[in-house]
Amino acid sequence: MSTPNDELLPELDLRLTQENLDDLYEHAPCGYCSCLPDGTLVKLNHTLLSWLGYERSELVARQCLQQLFTVGGRLHYETHCAPLLLVRNQVRELSYSLRRKDGSTLPVLMNAQLLRDSDEQPLLVRVTLFDITERRKYEQELLRAKAQAEEQREQLAQANELLTSKNEQLTRINSDLDSFVYTASHDLKQPIENMAGLFQELRRTVTFHDPEAADMMGMFTQALQQILTTIKGLTEVVQLQRQLEQVPLELVVLQPFTEEIIRSLQQVNGQNATFTLDFAAAPTVCMARPGLHSMLYNLLSNGLKYAEPGRRPHIRVSTAASDDATVLSVQDNGRGIDLTRYGRQLFQLFRRFHPEVVGSGMGLYLVNRLAHQAGGRVEVDSTVGQGTTFRVYLPQHTTCQLS
The missing domain is CATH 3.30.450.20 (PAS domain)
Structure with a gap:
């Protein structure tokens, strides 16, 4: 059928x-x-x-x-x-x-x-x-590939071991340097303050007949003040570093946190600046509170300090989401920085790009260091005469708790 x-x-x-x-x-x-x-x-x-x-x-x-x-x-x-x-x-x-x-x-x-x-x-x-000629060729290729993989694995293991050793060495060096800076700044602070006090007493009790003496006295006072500012900045960097090692991460709500910093800046600077805050894209960031405070304080104070003469300062603080990071941006309409000329020096310690404005040259160094310590990075866009935008990329942490 x-x-x-x-x-x-x-x-x-x-x-x-x-x-x-x-x-x-x-x-x-x-x-x-x-x-x-x-x-x-x-x-x-x-x-x-x-x-x-x-x-x-x-x-x-x-x-x-x-x-x-x-x-x-x-x-x-x-x-x-x-x-x-x-x-x-x-x-x-x-x-x-x-x-x-x-x-x-x-x-x-x-x-x-x-x-x-x-x-x-x-x-x-x-x-x-x-x-089995082709099969034998294939087996030989597999053996060669396996041998190469083993060799590369050994090389990678050696490289990782070397990298671990170097990282441990760098950690020890950084710790030693921080201890040295802290000790040196602490030991120098008291003699410099004594010198400043003696100099003030000298100016009060002694009469100088040389017409150039007044200018020289002013220059000496300014130099002493610069030394004290530098020592204070170095101490602050090391103290903050040590403090952050002991402080847990927090999920900080940005709106009230930033408003508090702005109020303190307005009281100190007394400038008629305007601020725009937009945290709708990311209302919170996960970071140690003292580090975030220092970072925002330095960026906002720079926006006020380096305002363009004759132009009312306007600073915009906002957030955005980018992959696994929260981007915290601070944009001003100030003097701007010539990145073509100074880009590689931007975050170096004691580097200043507007000598006519009083400063220690430590703010951006501290901002960059804090960002890296938090596992992030800082990017900068700037146009001379128009303003600067700092974007801080901070990693998101799923275990971070709201404070």
Whole structure:
């Protein structure tokens, strides 16, 4: 009874059923041979002869199967394969290399079956050989790739070990430098303050008749004040660094936090500046509160300090989301910075770009250091005469708790 699937089968060409078995043997896609139990070759197909480059008469009854193998393969055949055939009557997928007549080699996989006579005595070994040249190339490529990967892994491990060592060394150096700066600034502060006090007493009690004395006294006073400002700044940097190491991260609400800083700045500076706050995109940031306060205070005070003469200062503070970071931006309409000229020096300690404005040159250094300590970074856009925008990228922390 026919089925619907039968109708889909093409009509069979009867010539396909008349396959010549001798031709199939001779031109099979694999090598065939037969040999006596001692290995003497009695029959080989054309495929195997073409691989080896021999004539049939050069091999049949003249050579043994194991003689076609390389030295190592011959030893393996005689000590492992032949005894295994006698025990199991067959072996499968043994890897050998055939020696061609021209001296080259051909990698093959061998299957063999031992036939016995009616008395169970070994009679004939039938052998099938498969060319695995491409497979061997692939295996060699895999081995090379594995060796390269191992070498790269070792190099990476060494590089990581070296990097860890360098980081530990840098951490120790930074700690030593901070301790040195703190100690030096602390030890210098009292003598400088004493010197300033003595100088003030000198100005009060001594009369100078030299007309240039007043200018020199003013310059000396200014120099003393600059030294005191620098010492105070150095102490603040180290103290803040140590303080932040002990302070936990907080989820700070930016609106009231920033408004409080603005009120304190307006009381000190007394400038008629306007502020725009826009924290809709990210109302909070995760950072240690003292560090965030110092960062915003320095950026906002710079916006007031470096205002363009004759222009009312306007500062805009806003947030935006960027991948896994919150971007805190402070934009002013002040004097601007020539980034082409000073870009690489922007965050260096004691670098100042507007000498006509009083400052210590530590604000931007501190901002950059605080951002890096929090795992973030600072980017700057500025146009001379138009203003500057600082963007602080702060990483988001899922474990940060609202204070």
